[in-house]
Amino acid sequence: MTAPSAAAETAARPGLGTRLLRNPLAAGSSLVLALVALAVVLAPWIAPFGPNEGDIADAHQSASGSHWLGTNAIGGDIYSNLLHAGRYSLTGAALTLAVASVLGITAGLLAGYFRGWFENAATAVIGLLLALPGMIVLLAARAAFGPSLWTSMTIVGILAAPAYFWVVHASVSAVRREPYIDAARVSGLSDPRIIRRHVLAAVRGPIFIQTAAVAGAAIGVQAGLEFIGLGDPNMVTWGTMLNDGFKDLYAHPMLMIWPSLMVSTVCVAFTLLGIGLRDTTEGAAAPRTRRRKRPTPSPTAARTADRDGALLSVRGLRIGYPQPDGTVTEVVRGVDLDIARGQVHGLVGESGSGKTQTAFAVLGVLPEPGHITGGSVLFDGTELADAHERTYAPLRGLRIAYVPQEPMSNLDPAFTIGYQLAEPLRRRMGMSRAQARTRALELLDRVGIADPEGTLRRYPHEISGGMAQRVLIAAAVACDPDLLIADEPTTALDVTVQAEVLDLLRDLRAERGMGVLLVTHNLGVVADLCDHVSVMRAGEIVESAPAARLFDAPQHAYTRELLAAVVDDEGPARPPLSTPNEPVPREAAE
The missing domain is CATH 1.10.3720.10 (MetI-like)
Structure with missing residues (x-):
């Protein structure tokens, strides 16, 4: 059996x-x-008498047929x-x-x-x-x-x-x-x-x-x-x-x-x-909610003049964290990068270099009490540096999407996969329950999940890490965003699944014309997927170039160290990287 x-x-x-x-x-x-x-x-209907209704002659009687107690x-x-x-x-x-x-x-x-x-x-x-x-x-x-x-x-x-x-x-x-x-x-x-x-x-x-x-x-x-x-x-x-x-x-x-x-x-x-x-x-299924009609948002928002036609243009970005003594520790200092439509831009560097902080600044979700201390983040003509939450509301999920690392911890364990895919579609795209479910099935099928129907009914603990990553990618592209930020999307996956996820990102980029910011420390992934690469060290961009030129002729000594440290069949090409001249706390920088 x-x-x-x-x-x-x-x-x-x-x-x-x-x-x-x-x-x-x-x-x-x-x-x-x-x-x-x-x-x-x-x-009032089953009590033989009213409250405090009685006869003093019957005081302190024992239980009987007339007075049960x-x-x-x-x-x-x-x-x-x-x-x-x-x-x-x-x-x-x-x-x-x-x-x-x-x-x-x-x-x-x-x-x-x-x-x-x-x-x-x-x-x-x-x-x-x-x-x-x-x-x-x-x-x-x-x-x-x-x-x-x-x-x-x-x-x-x-x-x-x-x-x-x-x-x-x-x-x-x-x-x-x-x-x-x-x-x-x-x-x-x-x-x-x-x-x-x-x-x-x-x-x-x-x-x-x-x-x-x-x-x-x-x-x-x-x-x-x-x-x-x-x-x-x-x-x-x-x-x-x-x-x-x-x-x-x-x-x-x-x-x-x-x-x-x-x-x-x-x-x-x-x-x-x-x-x-x-x-x-504990672990109960998501309760049902009443369907409410929502107006379908416009696929494009009002746009002002952009910077040299770039979808995302970051100039002089600085991110700081206040310290108990009143000073501010800057973990990102003067970052510049541009991403065009349909371009995959890799942001690489060792752990603690500030890559994820830069991505979080674009998304407007910096951990407290971190904040942007200077610079500009221009997304399709809209300035996002220290923008109010009202500015991000029409962008996040619709025009800017995010694929996080550690896929299992980014899915709510209390809700099914189907609910977590359909909820943004219903709330942001105004779809009905049936339309959102159909769209979710299409997305799961597109990201290569063999049993979309069964996956919709499962909870996060019932699927593998590779499937969870595909689910997160499906959720990210559900609303056809213009910019996809992928933060170490293949770190938790084995080599075979990693290759499949990279192929999926490449295909989705080609189909939808998305700009992609790929945050990673894996140079193999960068060589396979990216059109342009920016190298970060200690909160700064030390080199930025087209991927082919950066791998063929790296200009900065740190970039050459990164390339030399790649492990091949012979083992490490050289000793580990030297310590940066201006170290920053890894807890804050990453």
């Missing part, structure tokens, strides 16, 4: 609801909470009171949860993703909330506004917001450095879209756990406040039932047992549900 294929396994993967039911913790706790919620919602000190039916009290207790907890989650999650997402002044301000406010004595604030609110359940639970929600903030902020700060987030930005997706579809998908597990913890805590805090007399005496809740039962604790202990049992059952169920949801949703 043969093992099922990866595509078949993916196609047979159960949905989120099915996997939720198969998880004992999630299914059991969901059932308990659903039964409690249903009972309290239907309380007995009666309290005023003859009220305990079973009916539990159901009616649950309506207010659960609604109060929901209010706390809504306030805490909206404030904490929103602030945590924005602070962790955008950083800067908002992160500083949000952190200061959250620190202030943590420093406030909650009980004093609640007592002051009660004195100012009276005994109100809704006011108290709103204040508790505000005080609980830091619990969400720190969890979300830490998770988002880690996720935003993942390569697939940069890949989503380069593909042209907006920041709100990336946050909603990629960042939230990665941090939802901690959010589920925190939501369960806050929901359980809200039930407990509310019951505690009303138990000590800070609640509304005219409103029956589980907390007020605890308060009433405590007065007759020794004579009639069951008056406290029943509300205590309800509070503890709901709190435990919320905790178990959070754990079950966290476990169930």
Whole structure:
């Protein structure tokens, strides 16, 4: 018997609801909470008596056919009171949860993703909330506004917001450095879209756990406040039932047992549900979204006069990183290069020479706090040096595309290949779901993937590195860009797949007339694919020439060292390269 294929396994993967039911913790706790919620919602119809309705002559009766759980000190039916009290207790907890989650999650997402002044301000406010004595604030609110359940639970929600903030902020700060987030930005997706579809998908597990913890805590805090007399005496809740039962604790202990049992059952169920949801949703398929019509962008934007007809013209580019002592370390100094339409321009040099930093400057995605300190980046007449994000929005993904190195880490593990290919097509090109899927199949077929249909349904961990690189190339050329920036596109591939990828890039360049900036340290790749070559060392271009002339007659000593260091069948041609005269930190330069 043969093992099922990866595509078949993916196609047979159960949905989120099915996997939720198969998880004992999630299914059991969901059932308990659903039964409690249903009972309290239907309380007006299934409760034999109203809240606190009773006859003093029936006080402290034991369980019977008329009163299933007995009666309290005023003859009220305990079973009916539990159901009616649950309506207010659960609604109060929901209010706390809504306030805490909206404030904490929103602030945590924005602070962790955008950083800067908002992160500083949000952190200061959250620190202030943590420093406030909650009980004093609640007592002051009660004195100012009276005994109100809704006011108290709103204040508790505000005080609980830091619990969400720190969890979300830490998770988002880690996720935003993942390569697939940069890949989503380069593909042209907006920041709100990336946050909603990629960042939230990665941090939802901690959010589920925190939501369960806050929901359980809200039930407990509310019951505690009303138990000590800070609640509304005219409103029956589980907390007020605890308060009433405590007065007759020794004579009639069951008056406290029943509300205590309800509070503890709901709190435990919320905790178990959070754990079950966290476990169930890890790796869940992308949720469906409603189709929205988007206007198809114009294939060309308004253009001004370019520089000598070049598609991309870089002049005097300088990139710096601020240091703790107030100085700025420049990792790229005075780079000049031009790329014409249909030309492959190779940018070569040893690791740490500033190649990737130059590419990131063109894309507008320099790592913080790096920034362009001088020079010009002119793309088809549009100046990009230190341009606002609004300038890049109509370019990235549509006219400037990016193929990163390390293909596996640039695909979001939470979404299928098909979703990650179709999303930019739908958002940037205005395609329908069916059109985007058809286009994705065409792209996968064009980049040489044998089973496009099956690949669309797979997740990144189900494909090889070579297939992942082809998928990224397909995504990059999906919108027919004018400029393709390929950053070490063959580094992680074996020799056979490397040759296939180079042939693919060559064919795509010929078909679409793209300009290509190829960032690499592999001179063999440069000789095979590039028309023009610029050699970088220590953040500077030391030589630039047509590929054939550079390989036949290199002018700069460093270029000759690079060529001499190429390994052939005889081994290295000479000792390793000498140390640059002006070294820069490799962490910053690359």
